Amino acid sequence: MMQDISGGPADDQRAASKSVLLNTFVVKKKRCRVYFHRGTLIWETERPPYTRWTLPLTNVLAVRYGDDWIPGVSVKEKQPAQPTSPTTVCPTNFILHYAVRGRKSKWRHHSVTMSHTDPRQVASWVKTIRNYLLGLTYRPRKVMLFINPIGGKKKGVKIWEKEVQPLMTIAGIETKMMVTEHAGHIRDALLTADLSDLHAVVCIGGDGTFAEVFNGLILRAAKDQQIDPNDPDVRLPSPALPVGVIPSGSTDTVAYSLHGTTDVQTAAIHIIFGDSIGLDISSVHSNVTLLRLYASVLSYGYLGDVISDSERFRWMGPRRYDWSGFKKIIANKGYEGEIELLSDPCHPAESTRCTKNCLRCQQHKYNSVCDEEISRLVTVSGKFFMVNGANVSCACSRSPMGFSPHCHVGDGCVDVILIRHTSLINNIRLLLRLSSKQKTLYELPFVEVYRARQFTFRALPMLQFENGLNATRSNSRFSVWNCDGEVIDSTNVKIRVHCQLLKVYTRRAQESI
Numbered sequence: 001m002m003q004d005i006s007g008g009p010a011d012d013q014r015a016a017s018k019s020v021l022l023n024t025f026v027v028k029k030k031r032c033r034v035y036f037h038r039g040t041l042i043w044e045t046e047r048p049p050y051t052r053w054t055l056p057l058t059n060v061l062a063v064r065y066g067d068d069w070i071p072g073v074s075v076k077e078k079q080p081a082q083p084t085s086p087t088t089v090c091p092t093n094f095i096l097h098y099a100v101r102g103r104k105s106k107w108r109h110h111s112v113t114m115s116h117t118d119p120r121q122v123a124s125w126v127k128t129i130r131n132y133l134l135g136l137t138y139r140p141r142k143v144m145l146f147i148n149p150i151g152g153k154k155k156g157v158k159i160w161e162k163e164v165q166p167l168m169t170i171a172g173i174e175t176k177m178m179v180t181e182h183a184g185h186i187r188d189a190l191l192t193a194d195l196s197d198l199h200a201v202v203c204i205g206g207d208g209t210f211a212e213v214f215n216g217l218i219l220r221a222a223k224d225q226q227i228d229p230n231d232p233d234v235r236l237p238s239p240a241l242p243v244g245v246i247p248s249g250s251t252d253t254v255a256y257s258l259h260g261t262t263d264v265q266t267a268a269i270h271i272i273f274g275d276s277i278g279l280d281i282s283s284v285h286s287n288v289t290l291l292r293l294y295a296s297v298l299s300y301g302y303l304g305d306v307i308s309d310s311e312r313f314r315w316m317g318p319r320r321y322d323w324s325g326f327k328k329i330i331a332n333k334g335y336e337g338e339i340e341l342l343s344d345p346c347h348p349a350e351s352t353r354c355t356k357n358c359l360r361c362q363q364h365k366y367n368s369v370c371d372e373e374i375s376r377l378v379t380v381s382g383k384f385f386m387v388n389g390a391n392v393s394c395a396c397s398r399s400p401m402g403f404s405p406h407c408h409v410g411d412g413c414v415d416v417i418l419i420r421h422t423s424l425i426n427n428i429r430l431l432l433r434l435s436s437k438q439k440t441l442y443e444l445p446f447v448e449v450y451r452a453r454q455f456t457f458r459a460l461p462m463l464q465f466e467n468g469l470n471a472t473r474s475n476s477r478f479s480v481w482n483c484d485g486e487v488i489d490s491t492n493v494k495i496r497v498h499c500q501l502l503k504v505y506t507r508r509a510q511e512s513i
C-alpha cells in the first residue's frame, strides 16, 4: 500500500513526510513486513521468532540502491545529484545506512539491505526515503573541511581518509578539503574565502584547530557587517555557518564536552545528522584589542606555565603535557592577582548538569535581561595556583568531570574556578581530583567557584622579601594565559561571554557524562 503524490522537489518532500508505505521485503534472508510512517521505519519478521526493529529516519545517514539487479525490468528514477539526466535502473534491493547510539555516547554506522522481486517497489521506497531525508534541510550537503596534520598524534589526514571520508561519501556530503600548512592558516583562509555556497565548516584537529575555525568565522562576520571586534563591549555577530569538530588533537576538550566522547565516528555522524546547538564563545580583550575568542578554557598560572613550556616538546606528542606538567607543578610558587567578576545568581555547584535539551541553555537563548540587572559585582584577590574561566565543563578522557562538570554550553556564562596557592600536596590533590570520575573540584577547601557573565583579571606584582625583612613588589613572576591550548602573553584581560554565538553540530550526550 502506498500513497504517492508527484510534483516538484518540495512537493516530493512534503509527500514523503506524509507517506505511508507497507510492503514485504527480505531482510537477512527472512521475510519481513516493513512499514514507513511519520518518519519512522519499522520492520518485523513475518514468522517466529518474531523480531521488530524501529528506526527513526533522523538516524538514517543515506539510502542507496544495492547491487542486485534483474534484467528486462526498467524503472525510471530521478537521481538527486543529476536531476536532468534520468537513468534507467532495475535494482531489486536497497541499502539503508543508519547510525545507532551505543555505550559511552558512541554512535556507530550500520546498514541493512532490503530486497524485493519487484524493482518498482524498491524504487518507490528509495524515492520516498530520499525525499524524506532531503526534507531535513538542516543537514549539511556541502562543507568546507580543514585538516590539521600536526595536531595530537599527527593522524588528522589518516582519520579523514579512513574514518570520515567514507561516511561523508555515503551521506552524499560534498567536501572542499584543505590540509593546513601553518598555524593561523584556517583563520586566514576563512577571512577571505567564498563561503556563499557552503552549508558548514568542519575541522579535523584539536581545540586549537577548532578555535581557529570559529575565530576566523566570527571575525569574518564582523568584517562583513563592519563591526569592530576590538571594542571590548561590542556585541559580536553570529557566523551564518555551523561548525563541526572531529577530534584528532591531544585533549579534544570541546569534542568531549559536546558529544561525551572523543570518538571520531561519533563526531562525523553528529555532523551528518545536522542537529546543532548554540555554543557560548568568550572574548578576551586587553584594553581595546581583541586577543582571541575561546570556547573551552582560559587559564592563568599553572596551566599557562605548562602550555608555554610544552610547545618546546611538541615532538613528544600528547606526552609533552605530562613532562611540562611535572616540571611546572614542582616549580610553582603561586601568582598574585585580582579578579573582578559579574557573578550570576546560579552557583555552579548547585546548578543542573547540561545535557541534551538543557532547560537553562534554552531559557538563556532568549534572555533579554541585561547582565548588570541580575548579576552582582564580586572582587577576589590573592595568590593563586590557577585562575580559570571555563566556557564548557572542560571534560576530556583524562579528566571526565572537567574543571566544572555543571558548566553549561549555552547559558551566556563562564564558570570561574579560582584555585588558591597552598601547598604542593594540595596541588597534587587537585590534579588527582581532576582525573576523578565522580568527585568534583567544587568541594576542595582551597577552590572558589563563581558563575560569571564577564570578568577581568589584573596580575599583581609579587611580594619579594629581601634579607628576610623588607618586602618589595616585583613584576618578574607573571604567568601567561592558556587560551584553548594557545599562549596569550598579556596578563591583564577582560573576558566577556557571547551567549550561543556559534552553532555547532551535536545531538549532545543524552545523560550526564
Ligand SMILES: Nc1ncnc2c1ncn2[C@@H]1O[C@H](COP(=O)(O)OP(=O)(O)OP(=O)(O)O)[C@@H](O)[C@H]1O
Pocket (backbone or CB within 6 Å): 148, 149, 150, 151, 152, 153, 180, 181, 182, 183, 184, 185, 205, 206, 207, 208, 209, 210, 212, 248, 249, 250, 251, 252, 253, 484, 485, 486
Ligand atoms: N600545518 C600546521 N603546522 C603547524 N601548526 C599548525 C598547522 N596547522 C595548524 N597548526 C596549529 O597547531 C596548533 C595545535 O593544534 P591542535 O590544537 O589542533 O592540536 P593539539 O594541540 O595537539 O590538540 P589540543 O588543543 O586538543 O590539545 C594550533 O594552534 C594550530 O594553529
